Amino acid sequence: MRILGISAHYHDSAAALVDGGVPVCAVQEERLSRRKNDAAFPLLAIEWCLERAGLEPEQLDAVVFYEKPMLKFERILTMALRGFPRTWRSFPRAMKNSLGEKLWVKGIIASHLGVPGRKILFTEHHQAHAAAAFLTAPTRAAAILTADGVGEWATLTLGRGGVRADGGTEIAALREIRFPHSLGMLYSTFTAWLGFPVNEGEYKVMGLAAYGRPSMAAEVRKVLLRTPDGGIALDLSYFDYHLSARSSYSTKLLEAFGAARDPWDPIDLSTDRGRHYADVAASVQRVLEDTLVDLTSALRAETRLPDLCLGGGVALNGCANARILRESGFERVFVPPAPGDAGCALGAALYADRVHFANPWREVPDHPFWGPEAQPAELVRLATEDGLPCERHPEPELLARVANELCAGRIVGWVDGECELGPRALGHRSILAAPHSSEVRDRLNRDIKFREEFRPFAPVTTVEAAGRYFDLPPGGLRLARFMSGVFPVRPEWRSALAAVTHVDGSARLQALEREMAPRLYALLEAYGRRTGIPVLLNTSFNIAGEPIVNRALEGYSTFRRCGIDLLVAGPFVMTRRASARPAPLEEEIACSQSAAASGAV
Ligand SMILES: [Fe+2]
Numbered sequence: 001m002r003i004l005g006i007s008a009h010y011h012d013s014a015a016a017l018v019d020g021g022v023p024v025c026a027v028q029e030e031r032l033s034r035r036k037n038d039a040a041f042p043l044l045a046i047e048w049c050l051e052r053a054g055l056e057p058e059q060l061d062a063v064v065f066y067e068k069p070m071l072k073f074e075r076i077l078t079m080a081l082r083g084f085p086r087t088w089r090s091f092p093r094a095m096k097n098s099l100g101e102k103l104w105v106k107g108i109i110a111s112h113l114g115v116p117g118r119k120i121l122f123t124e125h126h127q128a129h130a131a132a133a134f135l136t137a138p139t140r141a142a143a144i145l146t147a148d149g150v151g152e153w154a155t156l157t158l159g160r161g162g163v164r165a166d167g168g169t170e171i172a173a174l175r176e177i178r179f180p181h182s183l184g185m186l187y188s189t190f191t192a193w194l195g196f197p198v199n200e201g202e203y204k205v206m207g208l209a210a211y212g213r214p215s216m217a218a219e220v221r222k223v224l225l226r227t228p229d230g231g232i233a234l235d236l237s238y239f240d241y242h243l244s245a246r247s248s249y250s251t252k253l254l255e256a257f258g259a260a261r262d263p264w265d266p267i268d269l270s271t272d273r274g275r276h277y278a279d280v281a282a283s284v285q286r287v288l289e290d291t292l293v294d295l296t297s298a299l300r301a302e303t304r305l306p307d308l309c310l311g312g313g314v315a316l317n318g319c320a321n322a323r324i325l326r327e328s329g330f331e332r333v334f335v336p337p338a339p340g341d342a343g344c345a346l347g348a349a350l351y352a353d354r355v356h357f358a359n360p361w362r363e364v365p366d367h368p369f370w371g372p373e374a375q376p377a378e379l380v381r382l383a384t385e386d387g388l389p390c391e392r393h394p395e396p397e398l399l400a401r402v403a404n405e406l407c408a409g410r411i412v413g414w415v416d417g418e419c420e421l422g423p424r425a426l427g428h429r430s431i432l433a434a435p436h437s438s439e440v441r442d443r444l445n446r447d448i449k450f451r452e453e454f455r456p457f458a459p460v461t462t463v464e465a466a467g468r469y470f471d472l473p474p475g476g477l478r479l480a481r482f483m484s485g486v487f488p489v490r491p492e493w494r495s496a497l498a499a500v501t502h503v504d505g506s507a508r509l510q511a512l513e514r515e516m517a518p519r520l521y522a523l524l525e526a527y528g529r530r531t532g533i534p535v536l537l538n539t540s541f542n543i544a545g546e547p548i549v550n551r552a553l554e555g556y557s558t559f560r561r562c563g564i565d566l567l568v569a570g571p572f573v574m575t576r577r578a579s580a581r582p583a584p585l586e587e588e589i590a591c592s593q594s595a596a597a598s599g600a601v
Contacts, residue, residue, distance in 0.1 A: 001357060002059060004049065005349030006109070007066040007128070007341050011037045011199045014338075014421070015045035016346035016370070017053050021353050021362035023136075025052045026370035026421045028342045030547040034554070037200060038547075041108055042345075048372060057113040064352040066344035067125035069105050071152035075179055121356060123348045125151025126312070129339070130171050132347025133311030134161035135354060136364045137334035143303040144171070145296060148184045148312035148340070149199075155182035156232075158299050161309065167360035171351070174302070181233045183288060184314050185241060186224055189248040190284045194277055195261035198248070199313075205281045206319055207455040210504040211269055212278030214286035219256055224287055230298050232291060267452070289320045296328035306331040311347070315339035316423070318486040318508045325475050325485065332475045335484035337368030338422030346370070346421070367516050368426050368482060371419030371550065376570030378552040383574050386560075390574045395522075402568055403526035406434050406536065410565040411444065413541055415555045416519050419548070424483050425540035426510060427460070427517030429548050429555075431564065433499065433537040435459050440537065441499040447563030450544045458483060458508040459500035460538035462524050466511040469493045469535060480511035493533075500537050510538060 005016040008029075016026035027049065029035075029042035050057065106120050123131070129146040140163040147156040159173040179185075187205065188198045196204045223238045238256070241248040254260065257280055261267070268274040296308060308330040310321065315335045325333045336343055353359050383390035393401060402412055412432045420426050431448065433440045445451055461469060463477055471488040472480065479485035486508045489501045500507050514521040528534025541555060542548045543562055549555045552569045559567040559574070567574040 001061045001353060001359060002053070002055060003349045003352050004046065004060050004063045004113075005066065005128075005345040005347070005352070006042060006046065006063065007344040007348065008041045009039055009105075010341055011039045012340060012342040013039055013042040013045065014342040014345040015042045015049045016349050016421075017049040017055075018346070018349040018353055019053060021359050023346060023350075023364060023370055025049050026346045027372060027419065028421070028547070031371060031419055031550040034547060036545060036547045041112070043112060045345075046113070052372075057115055060113075060115060060119065062119050062121050062352055062357075063109050063113060063115055064121045064123060064348040065105050065109065066123060066128040066341070066348040067151055068122045071124070075150075075153050121352055123351045124154070125344070126154045126157045126173070126176070127171065127351055127355075128344035128347035129311035130157065130159060130161065130173070130309070130347070131351035131354070132336050132343040133309035133315070133334065133339065134171060135169070135350040136336045136346070136366075137307070137309050138363065138366055139307045139309070139332070139334065140361070141305055142307035142309045142334070143296075143299045143305045143330070144309045144311065145292075145299060146311040147292075147314035148182075149188055150179045150182055150185065153178045155179055155184060156295075156312075158295065160303050160305065163361040168358055169354035169361045171355060175231075177231055180236060180239070180241070183224075183232065183291065184312070185239070185248070186234060187284060187288060187314070187317075189239060189241065189253070190280065192248050193253070193257065193260045194281060195263040195265070197263075202313070202316070204452065204455060206285060206317060207452075207502070208267065208278050209281040209285035209319070210456075210502050210506065212275065212280070212282030214283045215279045216257065216283035217286045220283045220287040222256070223253070224291065226291075226294075230294070232295075285317075285319060288314075288317065289323045292320050293323055293327045296324045296330065300329040307334065308332070309334045311336065311339050311343075313340040315484070318484055319506075321479055322473075322476075322485040322487055325479055326473050330475075333479050333485075335479065335482060336422070337420060337424065337426060337482040340423070343422060366481075368420040368422055368424075369418040369428055369517075370421045373418045374415045374428075374552045374555070374569055376415070376552055376572050379556055379567070379569045379572050379574060382553065382556050388574055388576075390572055392571050393573060395519075395571070398568070398571060398573065399519075399523050399526045401573060402523060402566070403530055405566050406432060406527055407530050409434060409437070409440060411440070411448065411563065413555055413559050413564045413567040414520070415541065415549065415552055415567070415569040416517070419550050422482075423540075425538060425548060426482060427512060427520040427538075429541040429550075430460075430520070431539045431541050432523075434531075435497045435500045435533070435535045435537045436531075438498045443563065444537075444539065448543065449539065450562075456502035456506075456508070457500050457537050457539050458510060459497060459535050460510040460512055460520070460524065461535040462521060463511045463513050465528070465534050466509065469497065469533070470507065470509050472511075477511050480509045481513070481516075483508055483510040485509070496533060497535060500535070
């Protein structure tokens, strides 16, 4: 059975194709349109999925949209009526959005794809999140928590998934929290207050939190209330998002936390104001974590299941995920590579396959590489046209050369195979660098990523070596598979891993299994042989404000526009003229000696 899943019209549109119960491919629209977080109907992504699978639209058995537009419309209408007359300004805009593309999704799908209306299905938004989390995880029974800003009505669901003896799949929500009460909206509101873009800047809040103290947590707890049944409710007098499209917070929130930051003002942590922003970020982060730990602990007690699947944008919060693993009682916590709305395209298609059509449970390959494959030969053509050096190496020499260059402090663009689904580079579209010096980190921030200094870079290492450098609880390796948890760097390694250790001594680690990305794994081994430390700095291959590169062409364009020293795609290595020579021997020796001196052998 061939099922196309679609998510669109909010942020991060995507398409995914499932055939015979197993994903064939999936890609975010932004990777193809080159517009970051592209929310448009994902025509390019759909076209690519069909082409990749060799299908015509009429060969599809179903097309599944990731939410129910009528339910969403009902929510907007109901909230507008409840808030009248305060909502009269925002209502026309909300209506326009709903009555535009959002509500008439069926017609849009039918007209673009030429599929009959009877083949077009809808899942609820949080069903798609739950399916994306549970049906891609290597487990046959798990508790499920999904949390985001809002879907139709639900903002957080607690449930369970299981495979019956007859091979059928069940996904059931036990209870839900409804709009306007929302953990995601709480976090997004403070993201906006801190002057960061909502739906993109939430990472920045988490990064900034490490610089602060949760001294305002009691104030945040007045905003996020606990209900007698163990749920949550927001004190709505602090918010405006349910009443206005212009602002998410009210004057009461400004009275409690002070004036919002102007996005153009830099955050200077040496000033009282800068430290206050960091303290508020730390306080919101603390309250979010405490709440999720409470909710998941109760879910563990209720379901008595050892496995937990997390979905929704809130599951991108690696600090919260690590605390859930440590404190909730669950033995394993699974977070898919794309827990946000992009992953809902895959979730919706899998949900339709397993639940709507009741097809038997199938194991889903446990990797994030569902996108377009890089075409390294493109690089050769571009390099030749531009007169840049581009060399082809057999694999062992290529890995030795790249390891030497990394050892010498060079920054490497790494393009390999199929693009990742989700916001994280997990081995196929990465910028790699030595993890040892904070100078490399600062150079990356300044010359390549053009981003704030307080944002940390992540390390990647092998699953075998991870425990040596990072303090992982039981189950930590699983959470680190897709870089979904933040864990302490062992104190004795913090100076040797300065470029990937955050100010609080933590790191958002990826622990790589050889089978998932064999070339990066081999590079880690080669680097480890030279330095004694098989750890690299791994950040997504993009410049701030741009989507992660997809084709070799975009890798090349990014390479030309920023300070990356070396671009590797397949067997090809391209260098800037200035750094075209091999790494100097003295630097290699110095690098090995310093590693040996630190006891890393
Ligand atoms: Fe969502």
